[in-house]
Amino acid sequence: MSAIEQTYIAEPAWPVRAWQSMKRRVGWLGLLATGIVVIAAVPLLFVLYSSSQLSMAGWQSLWSERLPDLLWNTLSLAVLVAIGSFILGVSSAWLIARREFVGRQLAVWLMVLPLTIPTYVFAHIYTIMFEEDGWIGSTWQAVFGNAVAIPDLYSVGGVTFILSIAGFSYVFLLVRSALEHSNPSLEEAARIQGLSPMQVFWRVNLPLLRPAIAAGLALVVLHVLSDFGAVSMLRYQTFTLSIYLQMEGRFDYQGAAGLSLVLVFLSLSFLVLERYSRRRQRYYATGTQQRRAALRSATTFEQCMIWGWLGLITLFAFLLPLAWMLDWSWQAWQDDVLDATFWGYVSNSLIVAAAAATIAIIAAFPVAFFHTRKRSTLSASYIQLSSIGFVLPGPVIALGILSFILVVLSPLYGGMTALLMALVIRFLPLALQSQEASLQHLTPSIEQAGRILGAGPLENLRRVVLPMISNGMIVAWVLVFIDALKELPATLILRPTGFDTLPVRIWIEASEESLELAAPAALMLVVGTLPALWLMMRKNRQAGSAG
Amino acid sequence: MKTKLFRGLIGLLLTSIFASAYTTAVHASELVVYSGRKDKFIKPLIEKFTADTGIKVILHSAKSTALLNKLRIEGERTSADLFISNDAGNLQTGSQLGLFAPINDKIVSVIPTNLRAEDNSWVGLSARARVLVVNKNAKDLGFVTSVFDLADQRLKDRIAITHSSNGSFIAGVTVYQMSMGDAFVADWLKGMKDNAGDKLFSKHSKIVKAVAQGKKDIGLVNHYYIYRHLAKHPDAPIRILLPDQDKKQIGVAWNVAGVAISKYSKKKLLAEKLVGYFVAAEGQQQFAGVNNEYPAREGIQAAAEVPAAGSYKVADVPMAELGKRRIETLNLLDKVGMP
Numbered sequence: 001m002s003a004i005e006q007t008y009i010a011e012p013a014w015p016v017r018a019w020q021s022m023k024r025r026v027g028w029l030g031l032l033a034t035g036i037v038v039i040a041a042v043p044l045l046f047v048l049y050s051s052s053q054l055s056m057a058g059w060q061s062l063w064s065e066r067l068p069d070l071l072w073n074t075l076s077l078a079v080l081v082a083i084g085s086f087i088l089g090v091s092s093a094w095l096i097a098r099r100e101f102v103g104r105q106l107a108v109w110l111m112v113l114p115l116t117i118p119t120y121v122f123a124h125i126y127t128i129m130f131e132e133d134g135w136i137g138s139t140w141q142a143v144f145g146n147a148v149a150i151p152d153l154y155s156v157g158g159v160t161f162i163l164s165i166a167g168f169s170y171v172f173l174l175v176r177s178a179l180e181h182s183n184p185s186l187e188e189a190a191r192i193q194g195l196s197p198m199q200v201f202w203r204v205n206l207p208l209l210r211p212a213i214a215a216g217l218a219l220v221v222l223h224v225l226s227d228f229g230a231v232s233m234l235r236y237q238t239f240t241l242s243i244y245l246q247m248e249g250r251f252d253y254q255g256a257a258g259l260s261l262v263l264v265f266l267s268l269s270f271l272v273l274e275r276y277s278r279r280r281q282r283y284y285a286t287g288t289q290q291r292r293a294a295l296r297s298a299t300t301f302e303q304c305m306i307w308g309w310l311g312l313i314t315l316f317a318f319l320l321p322l323a324w325m326l327d328w329s330w331q332a333w334q335d336d337v338l339d340a341t342f343w344g345y346v347s348n349s350l351i352v353a354a355a356a357a358t359i360a361i362i363a364a365f366p367v368a369f370f371h372t373r374k375r376s377t378l379s380a381s382y383i384q385l386s387s388i389g390f391v392l393p394g395p396v397i398a399l400g401i402l403s404f405i406l407v408v409l410s411p412l413y414g415g416m417t418a419l420l421m422a423l424v425i426r427f428l429p430l431a432l433q434s435q436e437a438s439l440q441h442l443t444p445s446i447e448q449a450g451r452i453l454g455a456g457p458l459e460n461l462r463r464v465v466l467p468m469i470s471n472g473m474i475v476a477w478v479l480v481f482i483d484a485l486k487e488l489p490a491t492l493i494l495r496p497t498g499f500d501t502l503p504v505r506i507w508i509e510a511s512e513e514s515l516e517l518a519a520p521a522a523l524m525l526v527v528g529t530l531p532a533l534w535l536m537m538r539k540n541r542q543a544g545s546a547g
Numbered sequence: 548m549k550t551k552l553f554r555g556l557i558g559l560l561l562t563s564i565f566a567s568a569y570t571t572a573v574h575a576s577e578l579v580v581y582s583g584r585k586d587k588f589i590k591p592l593i594e595k596f597t598a599d600t601g602i603k604v605i606l607h608s609a610k611s612t613a614l615l616n617k618l619r620i621e622g623e624r625t626s627a628d629l630f631i632s633n634d635a636g637n638l639q640t641g642s643q644l645g646l647f648a649p650i651n652d653k654i655v656s657v658i659p660t661n662l663r664a665e666d667n668s669w670v671g672l673s674a675r676a677r678v679l680v681v682n683k684n685a686k687d688l689g690f691v692t693s694v695f696d697l698a699d700q701r702l703k704d705r706i707a708i709t710h711s712s713n714g715s716f717i718a719g720v721t722v723y724q725m726s727m728g729d730a731f732v733a734d735w736l737k738g739m740k741d742n743a744g745d746k747l748f749s750k751h752s753k754i755v756k757a758v759a760q761g762k763k764d765i766g767l768v769n770h771y772y773i774y775r776h777l778a779k780h781p782d783a784p785i786r787i788l789l790p791d792q793d794k795k796q797i798g799v800a801w802n803v804a805g806v807a808i809s810k811y812s813k814k815k816l817l818a819e820k821l822v823g824y825f826v827a828a829e830g831q832q833q834f835a836g837v838n839n840e841y842p843a844r845e846g847i848q849a850a851a852e853v854p855a856a857g858s859y860k861v862a863d864v865p866m867a868e869l870g871k872r873r874i875e876t877l878n879l880l881d882k883v884g885m886p
Binding site for chain 2: 251
């Protein structure tokens with residue numbers, strides 16, 4: 001009897017053994033993290049599987065006919081937008097972080113507010129304004145007459161313009177925060193040695209800012225690579241648009257997957273390059289420094305110059321689009337077209353974005369926590385794998401999720417599961433980044449102290465860990481909320497039947513050229529994002545003054 | 548603070564679970580329509596159908612091609628009962644992918660056979676003509692009688708055409724391909740590309756506007772865009788030019804908007820009721836009328852300002868071909884490098 005029992009215990013089936021050894025090695029937390037990473041990797045698996053179905057001839061025709069143009073279009077756009085965002089973001093951050101002038105706080109807000117406007121709204125509004133009877137078009141002709149043609153937005157220049165004003169805020173945020181925390185004595189020393197302010201900027205600030213600039217530009221470039229809305233409205237063939245067209249127009253999912261694979265490779269090598277380029281660039285603040293840089297007050301002339309430049313940026317990046325939205329929304333209000341259905345779109349959008357943000361921060365927590373505790377190759381690779389949402393285009397994520405749900409979880413199809421899953425996977429990297437950052441402050445000894453004082457793992461989590469990272473969690477929630485609220489391509493494909501959100505309506509109304517309906521929807525997106533943005537800015541400042 | 552955050556998290560989690568459990572419950576008596584037609588053209592008709600019959604309809608709008616993809620991937624799990632598209636090419640493609648069920652012959656027999664699928668898996672509801680819009684004050688346009696004249700060097704920088712990703716443009720090219728052969732059409736496309744220069748149009752409405760303002764002399768559009776512009780600007784100096792009317796010429800290219808019933812619909816009888824509503828005399832008048840299109844059903848007249856159907860020559864191409872040959876057309880456009 002006992003012999004039988006023994007053999008039974010000694011020989012469990014292999015999945016059980018694998019499970020046990022896995023559990024022993026990574027613990028419950030690790031298992032949870034593994035589960036989440038596997039789900040996050042579903043779209044990547046889909047791409048790998050579908051592109052493996054692509055025949056040699058298929059690859060060859062992609063390679064010879066499409067890739068050269070697509071590579072050139074996509075890369076040149078990424079470089080141009082990076083330059084545009086660099087100029088706008090770094091200049092505004094430096095002025096605001098180093099000069100005291102009237103309305104400085106307002107200026108900070110004005111530089112961040114463009115984040116509330118999605119790229120497809122920018123594209124839609126500006127294509128209308130640049131028409132001959134549009135605001136900019138008619139002004140242009142009044143100034144230049146017919147001799148100089150109105151700039152054509154349906155060009156690489158136009159797309160660069162749109163994506164730069166839509167994306168420079170990321171650079172601004174990171175560079176400003178770096179400038180505010182950088183050691184002012186370095187600049188002062190350089191000044192004493194006789195460098196002009198310009199020289200100080202180029203030879204002291206800029207090298208010190210390289211990590212922040214690189215991180216900001218990386219965000220911008222990733223947004224360019226995955227942008228769908230603006231490029232499809234302006235018909236500029238990048239990878240993402242081409243992948244979408246390949247799927248949609250030709251039903252060629254394998255070709256689309258093949259293109260996606262190239263795009264993933266491109267984005268990943270870009271990320272690796274970015275990390276490699278600043279691998280040795282860590283600038284440590286020496287212990288004694290906690291003094292903030294003294295802001296030099298600007299002379300009246302400088303104030304005019306500063307506001308002239310910042311005003312120009314904000315005019316195009318926020319005020320003009322806002323004015324346009326208000327104008328047409330007022331029209332819509334007067335025409336009484338904003339009925340219950342419209343407010344239904346608003347609440348749909350808010351519910352979806354809030355749910356996606358909540359699930360995303362909860363899903364990100366085990367992965368981030370696992371990495372902070374273990375710091376192993378496995379945990380690091382988990383972080384990388386969870387970032388897949390950033391490098392795959394939205395339509396491809398949507399398609400991967402759709403196929404997965406239909407095959408594996410088909411009873412859940414038709415509800416919100418598919419949509420929420422896609423949004424969470426898409427924005428998991430955002431949630432991860434901010435949580436990871438705040439978890440780094442959590443030294444193991446703090447947790448151990450809690451355990452010694454008799455708190456169980458759950459109580460420890462509730463009373464020690466979560467309160468300590470609550471700021472990071474809130475920032476993460478807000479970031480995901482903002483992006484989920486604006487998300488277009490995955491929502492277009494995965495929304496339940498008859499379920500329209502604001503981005504979907506903007507897309508439909510814009511293609512039907514009914515401006516009275518697109519404008520209020522866009523305006524509601526901006527309004528819906530504002531509280532979230534306010535919360536984030538407040539938390540940022542708290543974190544700033546605490547650190 | 549600590550417990551507040553914890554509680555808040557749990558609250559949010561519950562909300563999200565609630566939200567994810569939420570499904571748009573589709574009742575037995577409701578029809579789901581995947582529609583690629585403009586909301587404002589289809590909504591009034593659907594609302595009237597609901598008022599008349601008490602059958603509720605959920606309208607799921609998006610681009611036709613995107614909806615076709617959705618139908619294809621969803622397969623038998625789709626909640627769609629009907630599919631409406633503005634392009635026979637899409638309808639036929641869906642039919643060839645086996646996504647549609649044949650509609651009862653009694654219902655669709657009022658529509659001419661060349662405006663529906665051979666197996667009745669889709670049926671055309673309204674037709675649009677590819678025509679030329681001409682600025683009345685433009686000079687030296689007397690020689691233009693055909694769409695193929697748009698490639699003539701005399702029209703350098705004077706023509707307005709859409710991007711080649713436009714569904715109506717693609718469908719038109721298919722008709723020309725079938726009538727004139729690939730090599731001829733490829734040359735024609737190249738010539739047009741030269742003549743159009745950098746400036747291609749994203750929308751047909753903008754073409755008509757450009758011609759009306761005299762920025763361009765002539766444009767290739769669907770006929771109803773001309774009348775839409777004239778309704779707003781009655782004095783606009785534009786007129787319609789029906790191309791290819793000579794005996795040896797091919798005639799005007801037509802395309803139809805139409806409807807199909809999903810193969811996996813569990814409410815086929817209800818769905819056929821809606822199709823019946825669309826093809827009835829009154830429904831036809833409305834479906835086509837809101838957009839100045841030609842009712843597909845014979846004997847129903849289009850709006851008075853539109854050249855009457857039958858008064859001019861139409862290219863002899865069954866609409867189903869627009870789907871059968873779509874990939875060939877896309878390949879040709881790619882080969883020519885049409886932007």
